[in-house]
Amino acid sequence: MKHSLRARGVRLTRQRQILLDLIDKSGKHLDAESLYQMAQALDPKLNRVTVYRTLKMLKAGGLVDELDLMHYGGDQHYYETRLKQEHAHVVCLRCGKVEEFFGEPLSRLRRQVESHFGFQILVARTEVGGYCSHCQALRAKEVRDAATQADSEPPRKKAERKS
Amino acid sequence: MKHSLRARGVRLTRQRQILLDLIDKSGKHLDAESLYQMAQALDPKLNRVTVYRTLKMLKAGGLVDELDLMHYGGDQHYYETRLKQEHAHVVCLRCGKVEEFFGEPLSRLRRQVESHFGFQILVARTEVGGYCSHCQALRAKEVRDAATQADSEPPRKKAERKS
DNA sequence: GTTAGTGCAAACCTTTTGCAGCTCT
DNA sequence: AGAGCTGCAAAAGGTTTGCACTAAC
Numbered sequence: 001m002k003h004s005l006r007a008r009g010v011r012l013t014r015q016r017q018i019l020l021d022l023i024d025k026s027g028k029h030l031d032a033e034s035l036y037q038m039a040q041a042l043d044p045k046l047n048r049v050t051v052y053r054t055l056k057m058l059k060a061g062g063l064v065d066e067l068d069l070m071h072y073g074g075d076q077h078y079y080e081t082r083l084k085q086e087h088a089h090v091v092c093l094r095c096g097k098v099e100e101f102f103g104e105p106l107s108r109l110r111r112q113v114e115s116h117f118g119f120q121i122l123v124a125r126t127e128v129g130g131y132c133s134h135c136q137a138l139r140a141k142e143v144r145d146a147a148t149q150a151d152s153e154p155p156r157k158k159a160e161r162k163s
Numbered sequence: 164m165k166h167s168l169r170a171r172g173v174r175l176t177r178q179r180q181i182l183l184d185l186i187d188k189s190g191k192h193l194d195a196e197s198l199y200q201m202a203q204a205l206d207p208k209l210n211r212v213t214v215y216r217t218l219k220m221l222k223a224g225g226l227v228d229e230l231d232l233m234h235y236g237g238d239q240h241y242y243e244t245r246l247k248q249e250h251a252h253v254v255c256l257r258c259g260k261v262e263e264f265f266g267e268p269l270s271r272l273r274r275q276v277e278s279h280f281g282f283q284i285l286v287a288r289t290e291v292g293g294y295c296s297h298c299q300a301l302r303a304k305e306v307r308d309a310a311t312q313a314d315s316e317p318p319r320k321k322a323e324r325k326s
Numbered sequence: 327g328t329t330a331g332t333g334c335a336a337a338c339c340t341t342t343t344g345c346a347g348c349t350c351t
Numbered sequence: 352a353g354a355g356c357t358g359c360a361a362a363a364g365g366t367t368t369g370c371a372c373t374a375a376c
Contacts, residue, residue: 118296133281
């Protein structure tokens with residue numbers, strides 16, 4: 001990563017070294033604010049704006065990919081170093097867990113889009129939202145509880161219709 | 164759409180009728196602001212906030228899908244009525260044109276994610292960014308021109324700001 | 327020594343929220 | 352009648368920009 005930047009004449013400032021190291025070493029799916037917090041622990045003077053500018057540059061240079069993760073947890077963007085292999089992000093909308101899916105449908109899709117439209121793909125992103133296996137049961141229970149509560153709610157007045 | 168809402172006890176106010184009609188009739192990929200502008204032409208009192216609230220409700224109810232379109236043109240969200248058939252959005256990063264891709268890799272992907280993780284999918288989104296066939300040539304020319312210009316460019320003075 | 331990069335403050339854009347009043351069923 | 356909606360104003364959240372100063376090459 002650093003090598004690639006140097007080759008383009010990008011200056012490797014102290015701040016960028018810190019950020020690059022964090023992005024590389026940390027697990028994936030960092031958003032700007034988290035990255036900023038981590039960076040600030042190492043250099044309290046490092047500004048939030050520098051984080052945004054660095055991420056923007058890395059994205060423009062194709063060194064990181066930008067994700068939304070189905071906007072679970074807000075409208076900020078998440079970043080991960082561009083991996084060798086394309087993958088989809090599978091986000092549980094209840095617990096927020098993110099799984100990565102590698103599979104041939106992805107490369108197949110890419111090839112089809114390229115040939116079908118004569119399109120030159122620079123970046124592709126597949127995000128899936130729903131409930132993970134663990135949360136499906138819990139979710140069912142939550143719905144049940146909510147319904148039960150509604151049913152047993154004091155209809156102190158005249159007979160009310162059920163919705 | 165209206166029927167489905169009524170069935171859930173959602174009130175069909177004048178404002179919602181306007182917005183629902185616009186979403187249905189207009190081409191796809193409207194963002195909140197555009198929808199607001201269109202709605203305001205029909206009812207000048209209709210507030211932007213109502214647009215946001217309505218879109219949020221439709222999304223929660225699964226009646227519309229939310230798109231980012233690779234953030235071409237900003238960080239706002241776009242909406243389209245949920246179609247029978249799943250499709251990917253292919254966005255040209257130069258001209259902004261959006262193509263829709265229907266193909267079996269998408270349903271294949273869906274099935275694989277479900278069975279591989281035991282995941283219950285509620286919403287899936289595939290977005291592809293790059294250059295459409297028309298823009299590829301133009302893009303190449305732009306890059307060439309930029310390089311030529313850079314070579315022969317006199318030492319830069321003050322940066323000019325875009326108005 | 328240049329010129330790219332940084333920090334700071336302030337602006338910006340999109341979206342959400344609190345609340346009083348209005349309206350659909 | 353009354354819960355559900357709307358409009359207004361104001362705030363929030365995330366990101367970008369103008370500008371003077373600093374540091375990498």
